[in-house]
Amino acid sequence: MGADNQQERLDTKWISGFVDGEGCFHVGIHKISKMTLKWQVLPEFRIVQHKKNIKILEKIKYVFGFGIITKNHGDRYELRVRKLQDLNKIVEFFKNNSLQTTKKDDFKLFSQVINLMNKKEHLNKRGLRKIAEISYKMNRQIKPKYLKSSETIRPTYESMKI
Numbered sequence: 001m002g003a004d005n006q007q008e009r010l011d012t013k014w015i016s017g018f019v020d021g022e023g024c025f026h027v028g029i030h031k032i033s034k035m036t037l038k039w040q041v042l043p044e045f046r047i048v049q050h051k052k053n054i055k056i057l058e059k060i061k062y063v064f065g066f067g068i069i070t071k072n073h074g075d076r077y078e079l080r081v082r083k084l085q086d087l088n089k090i091v092e093f094f095k096n097n098s099l100q101t102t103k104k105d106d107f108k109l110f111s112q113v114i115n116l117m118n119k120k121e122h123l124n125k126r127g128l129r130k131i132a133e134i135s136y137k138m139n140r141q142i143k144p145k146y147l148k149s150s151e152t153i154r155p156t157y158e159s160m161k162i
Contacts, residue, residue, distance in 0.1 A: 010059050016097040018060070023047045023103065025110035027135035029128075041122040041131055043113055045090045046080045048072050064089065087114050106138045 028042040049057055054069065057079040061067045066086040072078040081090055091111045099107055113131050121127025 010063055012063075012093070012097045015060055015063060016094065016099055018056075019047060019094075020099050020101045020103050022049065025103070025106045025138065027110065027113050027131065027138060029132055029135065036123065037125060037128055039128060041113070041117065041128065042082065043084075043087055043110065043117065044080055044082045045087060045110075046078045048076050048078045051075045051077055064093070084114070084117060088118065109134050109138050 024046050026044050026046070028044070030040050030042060031038060032040040047057060047060065054077050057069050057077060061069060061079050064081070064086075066083070066089070067079050067081040069077055069079050081087060091114050094107050095111070098104065113134055116122060116127055116131055116134075119127075122131055
């Protein structure tokens with residue numbers, strides 16, 4: 001690479017710090033009737049930026065070698081990674097370039113979900129429930145619809161009292 005290209009490369013520690021402030025690790029669980037268990041696990045990693053900063057998303061995508069840049073909302077764009085094989089590389093990247101904020105906790109939970117998916121645990125009820133419980137601990141701790149579904153709710157002793 002020429003000198004100009006070397007100056008354009010992003011340092012991996014810089015990327016980690018940027019993701020600490022601007023990135024998100026998320027695990028969605030959506031009801032999809034054509035899926036075997038009627039639920040689909042959708043983990044994703046994303047970074048959102050105003051359209052003025054789309055170049056930084058392009059540079060980060062170039063460093064990773066994967067992901068898509070798409071319109072997020074209004075005048076914002078996002079770099080998004082959803083393919084399991086690429087998410088495995090994201091997990092490896094952040095294991096080697098650790099996060100420093102509380103986002104580190106979300107990443108640890110996210111990497112547990114990716115590990116379970118690598119083992120195909122999302123394809124059985126027990127594994128799906130475990131993934132839902134892990135995802136509930138992430139970010140803003142919004143209870144996944146899967147955990148609210150009547151298909152997964154077990155009666156408690158209290159609710160069975162007459």
